[in-house]
Amino acid sequence: MSRLSLNQATIKYADLATALSVTTRAGIGSIGLWREPVAQVGLAEAVRLVADSGLRFSSLCRGGFFTTADPAARQQALDENRRAIDETAALAAAGAPGSRPVLVLVAGGLPEGSRDLRGARARAADAVAALAGHAAAAGVVLAVEPMHPIYAADRGVVSTLDQALDLVGDLPAEVAGVVVDTFHVWWDPDLATLIARAGREGRIAAYQVCDWITPFPADALLSRGLMGDGHVDFASVTRWVLDAGYTGDIEVEIFNQELWDADPAEVTQRVKKAYETTIGL
């Protein structure tokens, strides 16, 4: 299971030091971090902790949220994303060999009161383009994450892999790619074709795995389960991603209240077991 990476959101309530240590102790070689727990200790300390952990760093979650039409708010969002780019570069440099300077970008939803989905999408594309220079200078890949259409209104207006690939199409592949997250894209009738396209265009910046579970929980954000607990055909999707030439880590990222409430060390064991059964690489 050399490509397994634990995304920190799966053990959301663990602080950075705990997240790193339970990952190491579980024999998992790689971790994906979130900005909030990094900020909690400060970037310098986070860099030191990552370096000391001996783990690979697979991505930072998350930048984005730049669909606003207000010029001042937009500038603020871009500045925030530049800081996220710098953090990504520092953390990736601190990680073990094989670390990947990937910043996951979630577009953000419709601005308050707006119904102009097309406009919000255009502004998201503009924002990624505006960040490309800074990302290139820092050696960071901006990874646009298409989000399940359930989030189109309030979280992510980029809804399909097709749309994400179009969005980054004019930027160099070493600067802008996409995230393939099974939870978000598993339903797409064109998924096999789109993953192949993403590979052909050199755009698969990250592969995240998480199952789609039913019945749908009361909190729609938490409708995610361990691989094998839901409806996603991981064998097929993983084969498409590998056939598309993706060679990086495979991140397990699961928002699930029951996992969050459990002991992080126990969660890493459950993640390993689910990963072994469904992915195994």
Added chain:
Amino acid sequence: MSRLSLNQATIKYADLATALSVTTRAGIGSIGLWREPVAQVGLAEAVRLVADSGLRFSSLCRGGFFTTADPAARQQALDENRRAIDETAALAAAGAPGSRPVLVLVAGGLPEGSRDLRGARARAADAVAALAGHAAAAGVVLAVEPMHPIYAADRGVVSTLDQALDLVGDLPAEVAGVVVDTFHVWWDPDLATLIARAGREGRIAAYQVCDWITPFPADALLSRGLMGDGHVDFASVTRWVLDAGYTGDIEVEIFNQELWDADPAEVTQRVKKAYETTIGL
């Protein structure tokens, strides 16, 4: 508001006679019915009630649910759909001039324990094709409804208008079309193009309106609101549907617990008001 049709699901707890009378009394000229309340009084009585109401009949909800891989269960589903086709023909014939013999089809989800989305989708396509002869003989249009991807696992494996149009592509347009329901397709980045394609191919069998509301309610099936209460740009989508040549009724179909709990006569007034503001035709 001559094209407004009230879909009976919006006043779910009203029986057929009540649904017809509150619709008539509200000055709404058309109604979309559901099979369960029709079955409650029996088809013959339902036909009589519809004829007496003077209302147009705009569609019957719903057939479908034919993704099973079990031959006996599949046969049962096809038989049930043939009965639904016959009911559609009878009800449309009983309605006022301008009634439309449209049967809305929801594909159904993944069979229990299955993760073979592609297989389920192929079986849905086969089932529609298998029903085409019966529909043609009855003069009924099979209207495949793409459902929001949130329902792909447990309710409807047909997730996009693109996929629905491909699914009916080999059948005559007078026998098989698609439903454009704003709730299900509003997020689609290609929506304008796909509605234009649906029109060009003569496939728009029904146009249903309903808003996408946030925050998402605890029951994901009820995340629907009156037009204007959510995020859908009805002006744009309606323009695309009209530009595509659709001339039929416009059905208001809303699953919302608060509306269901209200007095049906009051709901019809709220529907009219919301429709007038957002659609107006």
